[in-house]
Amino acid sequence: xxxxxxxxxxxxxxxxxxxxxxxxxxxxxxxxxxxxxxxxxxxxxxxxxxxxxxxxxxxxxxxxxxxxxxxxxxxxxxxxxxxxxxxxxxxxxxxxxxxxxxxxxxxxxxxxxxxxxxxxxxxxxxxxxxxxxxxxxxxxxxxxxxxxxxxxxxxxxxxxxxxxxxxxxxxxxxxxxxxxxxxxxxxxxxxxxxxxxxxxxxxxxxxxxxxxxxxxxxxxxxxxxxxxxxxxxxxxxxxxxxxxxxxxxxxxxxxxxxxxxxxxxxxxxxxxxxxxxxxxxxxxxxxxxxxxxxxxxxxxxxxxxxxxxxxxxxxxxxxxxxxxxxxxxxxxxxxxxxxxxxxx
Amino acid sequence: xxxxxxxxxxxxxxxxxxxxxxxxxxxxxxxxxxxxxxxxxxxxxxxxxxxxxxxxxxxxxxxxxxxxxxxxxxxxxxxxxxxxxxxxxxxxxxxxxx
Numbered sequence: 204x205x206x207x208x209x210x211x212x213x214x215x216x217x218x219x220x221x222x223x224x225x226x227x228x229x230x231x232x233x234x235x236x237x238x239x240x241x242x243x244x245x246x247x248x249x250x251x252x253x254x255x256x257x258x259x260x261x262x263x264x265x266x267x268x269x270x271x272x273x274x275x276x277x278x279x280x281x282x283x284x285x286x287x288x289x290x291x292x293x294x295x296x297x298x299x300x301x302x303x304x305x306x307x308x309x310x311x312x313x314x315x316x317x318x319x320x321x322x323x324x325x326x327x328x329x330x331x332x333x334x335x336x337x338x339x340x341x342x343x344x345x346x347x348x349x350x351x352x353x354x355x356x357x358x359x360x361x362x363x364x365x366x367x368x369x370x371x372x373x374x375x376x377x378x379x380x381x382x383x384x385x386x387x388x389x390x391x392x393x394x395x396x397x398x399x400x401x402x403x404x405x406x407x408x409x410x411x412x413x414x415x416x417x418x419x420x421x422x423x424x425x426x427x428x429x430x431x432x433x434x435x436x437x438x439x440x441x442x443x444x445x446x447x448x449x450x451x452x453x454x455x456x457x458x459x460x461x462x463x464x465x466x467x468x469x470x471x472x473x474x475x476x477x478x479x480x481x482x483x484x485x486x487x488x489x490x491x492x493x494x495x496x497x498x499x500x501x502x503x504x505x506x507x508x509x510x511x512x513x514x515x516x517x518x519x520x521x522x523x524x525x526x527x528x529x530x531x532x533x534x535x536x537x538x539x540x541x542x543x544x545x546x547x
Numbered sequence: 548x549x550x551x552x553x554x555x556x557x558x559x560x561x562x563x564x565x566x567x568x569x570x571x572x573x574x575x576x577x578x579x580x581x582x583x584x585x586x587x588x589x590x591x592x593x594x595x596x597x598x599x600x601x602x603x604x605x606x607x608x609x610x611x612x613x614x615x616x617x618x619x620x621x622x623x624x625x626x627x628x629x630x631x632x633x634x635x636x637x638x639x640x641x642x643x644x645x
Contacts, residue, residue, distance in 0.1 A: 274619030466622035
């Protein structure tokens with residue numbers, strides 16, 4: 204059987220690529236990104252590399268795809284009221300400054316000749332910290348729920364560090380309506396500045412760090428954190444796409460093929476947040492972070508294939524889990540709607 | 548129905564296993580990066596963008612950002628239009644943490 208129609212020539216990278224693989228990557232990352240509120244570069248880059256893209260092209264292509272995909276998810280989240288644009292714009296200031304400082308830090312380390320190992324282990328350390336924070340927060344919330352303790356209208360929460368941070372009243376004070384937060388503008392600026400430094404230092408988009416930071420330090424409800432973070436990813440992704448294109452490391456054809464899959468995936472992932480409880484999103488996010496951490500450790504010890512298998516396996520399982528939430532929830536909603544209509 | 552679901556999940560699992568082999572059939576990973584776009588094998592609009600990549604990278608970068616925005620917005624609003632026809636309430640949601 205002639206399967207040549209399944210391969211597409213990429214004129215810039217100069218390789219023939221299995222295009223249904225691109226659609227599948229776009230779809231999966233669309234589902235996961237729309238649900239967790241992150242770009243998902245850690246999933247796309249190894250996937251593109253396995254399909255045959257040289258690493259340099261994989262990163263640039265990945266960034267442009269993330270920008271387009273986040274745009275699709277942001278449009279959907281915005282309709283749900285999950286995007287706090289004011290908070291997003293304020294945080295952009297800190298994020299941009301932070302990323303620039305992080306990149307300078309990397310260049311300084313590069314001159315010392317110790318960049319590779321330091322970056323990878325710092326990344327592993329932070330991922331471990333995030334996973335630990337998410338799981339211990341869940342354990343604490345369960346404990347509080349069992350004791351019958353409830354935190355305001357959000358329901359039971361584990362860590363409420365943001366309440367302490369909200370007591371800092373350095374002007375200007377700002378009200379972020381969609382997120383329901385009243386705090387000093389310096390809080391989101393500082394948090395985004397720190398996560399920006401880390402993102403620039405680690406060479407990642409930063410959604411992985413910003414999403415939990417929005418929840419634990421700024422006090423945004425999980426759903427708002429997801430939507431607002433996607434808005435940030437969209438802006439930084441477009442900037443990244445521009446700079447990577449100037450370096451000549453982008454394959455535009457692949458970006459568009461991936462976006463077709465991402466368009467459908469992003470809808471599923473985003474609508475699934477409607478049927479998921481905040482802690483459901485947080486726990487699945489914690490599992491994804493943990494798998495990402497293990498894959499980096501495997502890569503560090505040159506186990507490239509097991510690392511790729513772990514990443515692809517994680518993508519597959521989480522994707523199915525999110526799709527399950529979406530389809531079950533949607534079916535239930537339609538049944539309830541029909542029952543209401545029949546009762547009238 | 549159950550049988551159909553089992554068959555479908557079997558087919559999905561088979562596809563999942565077959566995909567890597569199909570992807571690998573594309574050949575070994577490229578080791579030498581082509582810094583100049585190969586315009587010999589493309590035509591039409593692809594040829595235009597490949598030429599632009601080779602001759603004016605700034606304009607190509609502007610086009611990349613513009614086209615990404617246009618593609619993202621078009622797909623986003625198109626999917627939005629389709630999703631609204633599913634009968635689901637896509638404008639409100641409850642925020643429950645636990």
